[in-house]
Amino acid sequence: MHRPPFAVSLARHAALASALLAAALGGCRGEDEGAPEAPVAKPRPRHVVWIVLDTLRADALGCYGNARATSPVLDALAARGVLVEDAFAHAPWTRPSAASMLCSLHPPEHGIRSEDPRDVLPEAVLTLAEHLRAHAFRTAAISENPHVQQATGFAQGFELFLGKPLWQSEPAWMLEQARAVLGAVRESKEPLFLYVHALDPHDPYQPSEEDRRAILGSQRSSDGDVDAGRALRRTERLLAGEALSSEDLQVLRGLYEAEVRGADRFVGELLSLVREHGLIDDALVLVTSDHGEEFLEHGMLRHGDQLHDESLRVPLLFAGPGLAPRRARAALARHVDLAPTVLELLDLPQPEGWRGRSLAPALRGDAQKPAALYAETRWRELGRAAIRDARWKLVEDERTGTRSLFDLESDASETRDTSAAHVQRIDELARDLDLLRRAFRAVGQGEPKGLSDYDRATWEALQKLGYTGAPEPPSKQR
Template sequence: MSLARRLLLAAPLGFLAGWAAGALESALVTATSDLVFADPLLDSVEVAWRYAVVGAVLALLLSLAPRRLRPKRPAAVLGAVLGLIIFVSGTSWIHQHFYGGRPTVAAGPLIANGILAAAALALGFGLGAVRTSYAAALLLAAAGHSGVVVTAAQPSSSKAAAATAPAGTPNVLMIVIDTLRADHLGCYGYGQDTSPRLDALAAGGLRFAAAYAQATWTRPSVASLMTSLHPASHLTNDLHARVAPELQTLAETAHDRGLATVGFSANRNVSAVFGFDQGFDSFWTHASEDLNSILRFTTWERVLEIGRGFGLFRNQQPPSVAADVTDRVLAWADGHDGRPWFAYVQYIDPHGPYDPPADFLAEIGVEPLDREAVAKMDIHHGNKPWPFFQVEDADPALVARLVELYDAEIRYCDREVGRLLDGLRERGMLDNTYVVVTADHGEEFYEHKQFGHGQSAFEELSHVPLIITGPGVRSGVVDQRVELIDLYPTVATWIGAAVPERIQGRDLGDLIAGGRRPEPSEALITNIKGYELCAWVFGHEKLVRIELDGKVVWQLYDLAADPGEQHDLAADQPQRVEELKAELLRRRLDSARFRLERAARVEAGAIDSDLRNELQSLGYASDAEE
């Protein structure tokens, strides 16, 4: 058979094999996930199309292989491609779902992958030997799409407000600025002019000098803010997890009180697909879900990235900028019906890749980053936690440039937050309104030999800004330690709602009124994602426990003498570490006391290639997810 004929026969066979594999994986995702998708059937068709292109490319490559290596019959090409795709996809599923996405050579995944390889080869050779292999592949594809329709979770019907909010109920505007370090704001002592509008807000309100996030990456941190639960209780701890429908959220409490509830998020980690729309009358995410399906069928993300390089799979997600978020909120304000309201607004601009709008950079005289130089550095999130991993010999000049662009992103976002507040004030919507500004986590810039976030609990990641203004809120500074889980009961009290029993935060009302809490004030930070990191901050000390692959590391820092956490005292003070271990264990157990009674099952979900590509562009969803 001539080469041209082999290629003409192979391409459609590979296309069909890839389509069947994509449809089957789509069904697997919807069958094992509680995530809700806008149009699961259409999404599965898009996924199947992408896999079909991959299948066609693989079939062409097989046809170009030496005679002794390539399939002897056309049908065998279809079987070989299908088996290969299923093997690679299945390997990724095992890697991501059972081993946290971290590189590992443990016996478990090796054995599982071996079994999968044998099954995939058997399927491929079996299908390739069948005369009706074409029809069999079509039936597999049809079964996959049918499975999507049958097993896809249905959206819950929107719940009508149980009551009308009483006259005089205050409004609440909660602004979360993604990846914003407290120590890079002027009001927290930073020497650069990054935050004039936030500084002015803090000067007229109450600034919390020692606020802490409960996790150091977005999904679990915002879940803690919304549920007033520690990550060990809400279980929204990895890229496969969503906020469980059984959990009561702050938005649901506001909704039940009769407030209009609206959400605006520039980070797709905080979106309806991951359950963050619970309790909101409407929840806008920067990317249109009509254009970007919300399933994760991207175990071939590396291949798809190559395809994108040729323009086959262009990411339709436009760059997320603060101006778009502000415009959306103000557009909502123009049509608001006058009821008391709760609005959640999340900006993302300080998050990598530190790429403010070109006109803004020109305005402030800052040059864009050299992307080729940055690509040589390991800046993505998902590295093993410190001290199990570190980036070697980062260029100080390049680190300084990263910080310069990060600061520019803060300045740009600060301007847009100011425009949002001005716009609401002009519309009369800041009267009788509490404004809360905080962050989900900070960012590392090689202070501890890593970049990004999610892999440690050092102060540059866990210490976040918190500024509150509103009716009866005094101006000043609270120096006692508080946590983001404290915001839920605080807001509930403001709007006159009952505070749920199953929460772990404490109302900030006593501190806002000028009182004090018993010392030492403390905070707990937890990352659970393929490893467990738990940091307990109390008084002037921080005790950290990190467990990875059965190995436990303890760290101890004196934040008064060493605020930059450069000197681990665990080796020098083993007796002090032993004294504190039991206390940390007690707090770890207490933080998990509201774990759902579902055999500790995280609601594993999936996201599609567009969403994975977007998350990967932000540093998530790599081979070692953060």
């Protein structure tokens, strides 16, 4: 590599910081945006700014139908870009979910499944950051979620990994890091992949007074406003069956949405920085979440335990050069599809072995080949797996063997188990789930190279059903 390490660029930048920042903030925007390029027929992004707002269920945002003013920034982003209606995570908690996003593999494949500290992203997986770095991108990550850190293997491919694993959101800290990264790239004029993982609106819900007022007005819970947020710290008590009054539940939801409003403002500030550094016009901006959040829809709070849509459905927004405003349906967009989509939008080759498919056809408004979703949770002592397509969802409790079937077309909130009425359908889905389980192979754990004929037939069957991509097991080859 002829490029200086990112850290060196940053150090040099730090020395020049005040002068550069004064210039950047002082109205000199645009003077340093790179040489004018010849017009091209197909506008294409040069940079990628990938923002994850932790624990953000899709319906918390105005652009996904929330009537409260939670998300003016994201609504505006959705209006200038593409909003994907039907996007889902593969797990209802951070570590496996973020891994699936960044290396286009399912949890049993990348190996992060439980809270065991040994469940880290193995060196053998090929992450999007590694792939982009191999294609001359500068790569930087800023994360304040303790699950997404150097210690859990997430730094691979990032020249610079700025982590703050404290379970405490600090937008000012993230913006300061982003400013340093953007300053360094502004100097070098190289393409940038910036991954920002913000902790809010993760619990405890402690919004600013302004955000609380904007969402809840003067409404308070029976034990005072802040205590309703703290109720989530007493989750065990609630899980033990102690009822939360519907008024208090409403306040709890309001406090969460007030935090969403704060997270939305953070996105606005981050994108302003990207703009101030002259990168926004060439940037693909992607916003999503690692999972949703429960508010007693199925008897629980928070996330991690269940595989219903309130835990798995996430917002997915893309904006940038070449993307005309639209609302898109992908007949299931999945987290494994995100990295392949980014590569197609950048016009870069897809690596071997990633499981997702590019959503570019749906983003353009073309027909997208339908896909099916595999999701699981091994949170705490749990073992649950689910598969779903646009209409049906099968959830299996692996400890008890209990299966539930939901017809999402007539019962979007998954309130009626219809397995007794659809025996054939549940058999088919259970067979698919078994096939998937047999086909998944952990990467980098000494598995034999190549596939037996039986394995290959299994993979091909699954590919036809829309569960997965290429039949070859993934490997880090480049």
